[in-house]
Amino acid sequence: MSASSLLLAFAVTVILGGAATAWIWLVLRPRSERDEGLRLLAAMRWREFSKLVVDGLRSRGFKPEAAEDTAERGQDSVLHLRRDNREWLLACKHGLNYRITETMVADMTDAVRFHGAAGGVVATLGEVDAEARRAAVGRVELFDGSTLWPIVHAQLSPGVRDELSAKARNAAMRQATIACAAALTLGLVTALVAPRGEPVDTMAVTPSPPASGASDAAPAAGNPxxxxxxxxxxxxxxxxxxxxxxxxxxxxxxxxxxxxxxxxxxxxxxxxxxxxxxxxxxxxxxxxxxxxxxxxxxxxxxxxxxxxxxxx
CATH class of the missing domain: 3.30.300 (GMP Synthetase; Chain A, domain 3)
Structure with a gap:
C-alpha cells in the first residue's frame, strides 16, 4: 500500500471516527441518560414523582404552599404552589405514554379561573401535543419529558445520578469504540479501491451520518x-x-x-x-x-x- 493510500485511510478514519464519536458523546449519551432517568421516574409512585417536580420547580421561583393551607384545602385534583406571593396550580401527569392535549390545557385554564390563581403548570413524563402548546398561552406552562428532566434530575439522590451517568457513559464508550473500528475498516477499504498512480482528493470523501453508525453500534455492544x-x-x-x-x-x-x-x-x-x-x-x-x-x-x-x- 502506497503512502498516499495510507494517508487516505488515515483521513477517512479521522473524519468518520471523529464525527461519529462527537455525535455519540454530545447527543446520544445525554439522550440515553435522560431516557433511562425518565423510565426510573415512571416506576415511582405518583406522590414521589410529584414531590420531585415540586422541589425542582423551586429553581423557577415556585414554592409549595404551607402545610396548614393544604390541610384546610383538603383533597384536591391539583397541587397549589406560590410564586411572587401569588397562587399557582400544578398538575402532574405520570407515565411515559401520557400525552397532554388541548383539552387538558383548557381544563387547567378553567381551574386557574375557578381558583383565582395567577397561572397553572402541567408536567408529564410523556409528550405535549402541538395543539396543546399553541393553546397554552398566557397563564399555562407545559413541561414534557425532555424539558422536565433537567428540573427533576437535580432532585435525585447523588447515587442515582451517578449510576445513570455511568451507564450512559459506558454505553457511549462501547458505541464509540465500535464506530471508530468501523471508520478504520472503511478507511482501509477506501484506500485499497482508490485508483493507483493518481492524486486522491481526501476532501471528497463524504462521511456517513454518525447517527447511523451509532445506532448500528448499539445492538452489537449489548450482544449477550x-x-x-x-x-x-x-x-x-x-x-x-x-x-x-x-x-x-x-x-x-x-x-x-x-x-x-x-x-x-x-x-x-x-x-x-x-x-x-x-x-x-x-x-x-x-x-x-x-x-x-x-x-x-x-x-x-x-x-x-x-x-x-x-x-x-
Missing amino acids: TVAAAAPTSEDEQRDDVIRMVTTLPGVERAMWSTRSTLLVYLTDEAADPVSGICDIMNKYETLRTSRLHLQPPAGATRPARFLQCSTY
Missing part, C-alpha cells in the same frame, strides 16, 4: 453472546448481574436504581424470576444482600414487590 472477562471490581460485578438477569424468562430489563437496590422490570405480572435472580446474586459476596425491586408492567394489577435474597 460476546464473551466477557470475569468481573473484578464491584461495578463490573453489578454490570455482570444486569447482563445475566436480563436473560431470565419474564424479565424485560434490569438496572441498579441505587447502590443497594436492583430494579427488575417484568414482562408479565405473573412472571416470577426470583429463584433465578437469587442464584445470580448469591454468586457475589458484596451484592447478595442487595434488595430486589420487582416492577410489573404498566397497567398490571399486581403491585411492585420488594424482597432480599440473602441477609447478613
Whole structure:
C-alpha cells in the first residue's frame, strides 16, 4: 500500500471516527441518560414523582404552599404552589405514554379561573401535543419529558445520578469504540479501491451520518453472546448481574436504581424470576444482600414487590 493510500485511510478514519464519536458523546449519551432517568421516574409512585417536580420547580421561583393551607384545602385534583406571593396550580401527569392535549390545557385554564390563581403548570413524563402548546398561552406552562428532566434530575439522590451517568457513559464508550473500528475498516477499504498512480482528493470523501453508525453500534455492544472477562471490581460485578438477569424468562430489563437496590422490570405480572435472580446474586459476596425491586408492567394489577435474597 502506497503512502498516499495510507494517508487516505488515515483521513477517512479521522473524519468518520471523529464525527461519529462527537455525535455519540454530545447527543446520544445525554439522550440515553435522560431516557433511562425518565423510565426510573415512571416506576415511582405518583406522590414521589410529584414531590420531585415540586422541589425542582423551586429553581423557577415556585414554592409549595404551607402545610396548614393544604390541610384546610383538603383533597384536591391539583397541587397549589406560590410564586411572587401569588397562587399557582400544578398538575402532574405520570407515565411515559401520557400525552397532554388541548383539552387538558383548557381544563387547567378553567381551574386557574375557578381558583383565582395567577397561572397553572402541567408536567408529564410523556409528550405535549402541538395543539396543546399553541393553546397554552398566557397563564399555562407545559413541561414534557425532555424539558422536565433537567428540573427533576437535580432532585435525585447523588447515587442515582451517578449510576445513570455511568451507564450512559459506558454505553457511549462501547458505541464509540465500535464506530471508530468501523471508520478504520472503511478507511482501509477506501484506500485499497482508490485508483493507483493518481492524486486522491481526501476532501471528497463524504462521511456517513454518525447517527447511523451509532445506532448500528448499539445492538452489537449489548450482544449477550460476546464473551466477557470475569468481573473484578464491584461495578463490573453489578454490570455482570444486569447482563445475566436480563436473560431470565419474564424479565424485560434490569438496572441498579441505587447502590443497594436492583430494579427488575417484568414482562408479565405473573412472571416470577426470583429463584433465578437469587442464584445470580448469591454468586457475589458484596451484592447478595442487595434488595430486589420487582416492577410489573404498566397497567398490571399486581403491585411492585420488594424482597432480599440473602441477609447478613
